[in-house]
């Protein structure tokens with residue numbers, strides 16, 4: 001069965017998702033595409049219509065509110081807002097008008113989890129957010145589909161590449177400025193890296209994980225967190241660590257790892273996590289590089305698995 005989507009955001013992730021959808025001839029109908037500059041809508045937008053839009057989005061001014069259109073899923077690949085209020089408002093409008101949500105943008109969920117979840121339940125809708133915590137590295141789909149017989153008791157992960165990359169480059173002798181430029185050159189750093197380097201991005205991910213996997217109801221304002229440090233040691237990394245024993249514990253900060261910790265053997269652009277379970281051995285999932293193509297793949301996987309959870 002074909003699923004219809006409205007795509008919001010045509011940056012690194014959005015463009016790669018659209019490429020994947022067109023290249024693979026998938027049962028996905030694009031009912032709308034928007035960015036900050038414009039919007040195209042249609043029954044099923046073609047590649048040539050999309051190319052015309054992208055070559056000059058200004059000549060396609062926004063005419064319709066997406067909540068007034070007909071489609072199954074609103075896909076949020078917009079820039080993350082600082083407070084998440086913009087995202088929350090969009091999502092509530094989508095649920096109230098009968099749409100479901102897939103997001104790569106973590107700001108709404110990290111700041112307004114409770115409100116978004118309540119509205120989703122009240123309106124009998126669904127949210128998938130595979131790309132929000134580990135980009136293209138499979139995480140929620142693994143826990144949901146492969147580990148659903150076990151309860152997760154522990155998570156530790158490298159969920160922010162930029163901060164760890166910059167710290168590593170500085171240990172190798174680069175200045176802070178050079179390390180940041182290198183991160184941009186390698187495609188893992190955004191022009192404005194402040195959210196990454198201050199630890200806000202990692203903390204947002206810690207909130208989403210705590211809520212989605214460990215049944216908490218946190219928001220970013222509940223988190224104390226740390227960011228990158230300029231004089232890090234060989235075995236220090238910015239990590240998210242979550243433990244559920246008798247008490248729930250969450251941390252997003254610089255951690256000093258034991259010398260033989262598997263994360264220390266990973267490359268400078270690798271992403272990875274350890275997940276521990278009650279009554280089952282620990283799982284480690286990693287990849288050498290994570291960028292917008294990988295993230296777009298995670299969004300696409302959410303779109304394609306949507307039918308099975310509808």
Ligand SMILES: NC(=O)c1ccc[n+]([C@@H]2O[C@H](COP(=O)([O-])OP(=O)(O)OC[C@H]3O[C@@H](n4cnc5c(N)ncnc54)[C@H](OP(=O)(O)O)[C@@H]3O)[C@@H](O)[C@H]2O)c1
Nearest residue numbers: 009010011012013035036037077078079080104105291292
């Ligand atoms: N890049 C990654 O590998 C990665 C990994 C995991 C998660 N994410 C998340 O995925 C999202 C997209 O990332 P990206 O790298 O693709 O960002 P990006 O290249 O900066 O693109 C952002 C897109 O959002 C659009 N946009 C911003 N505000 C909008 C609004 N109010 N209405 C409609 N469109 C709006 C921008 O429009 P204009 O083109 O008109 O400026 C642009 O097309 C972000 O939230 C990011 O944190 C990214």
